[in-house]
């Protein structure tokens with residue numbers, strides 16, 4: 001439907017040339033945030049300016065994954081400067097509270113926070129703004145989607161049939177909020193061990209393809225399950241940042257070229 005006034009104001013506050021892409025998933029734990037940071041670093045490597053909004057307010061993990069847990073500086077009583085890491089500006093609820101602090105706000109406050117992330121952060125000129133969305137199709141995910149109508153989505157799933165099924169509900173929600181699905185990223189597509197050349201299909205096969213077929217889009221990358229990806233997230237060095245030749249990094253770069 002037509003975005004209401006608030007929503008229109010929010011999306012227009014950014015430079016009109018900024019491409020906003022939401023990174024979504026049917027459920028938590030499939031690698032949505034890992035995908036967000038690596039796509040951001042990949043876009044940066046491709047020469048674009050890119051920022052990240054962590055809209056996964058309850059389950060924020062972007063500050064740790066980017067390797068900067070510091071607080072944003074206030075520019076004046078209205079505007080915040082984003083936090084920077086890997087040459088990428090970002091903002092997260094995690095930048096504003098302690099990491100172990102639970103966030104217990106209700107829906108309207110969450111909406112307000114996302115709006116402030118869009119309007120009251122000095123983003124500067126961005127080619128891309130990636131938004132790490134809350135998982136699923138619950139209230140928070142829906143209100144964020146309504147706040148960002150006409151944005152594009154990348155949908156992250158594992159190859160597991162059940163996971164892809166859950167993710168397809170995000171597709172239905174996207175249709176209602178006029179969000180276009182740019183493509184599916186199949187994460188944990190296979191495990192590469194260091195003993196043999198074989199790909200081990202821990203979570204089965206075909207979930208990404210099935211989901212893409214269901215939504216009428218393409219699988220834009222298959223990311224292997226590897227300790228290097230996990231480690232990169234844990235230490236604040238996304239794998240694309242310092243292991244560009246790694247198969248996982250290559251897959252993220254391939255996906256970024258399609259955004």
Ligand code: ADP
Pocket residue numbers: 025027028029030031032033034035061187188223224225226227229230231233234
């Ligand atoms: P989500 O944002 O969907 O909840 P995360 O990005 O936080 O998921 O990932 C969940 C966990 O899985 C994290 O510990 C992360 O490091 C790990 N992980 C994600 N993708 C991979 C991968 N391709 N290989 C290994 N570990 C991964």
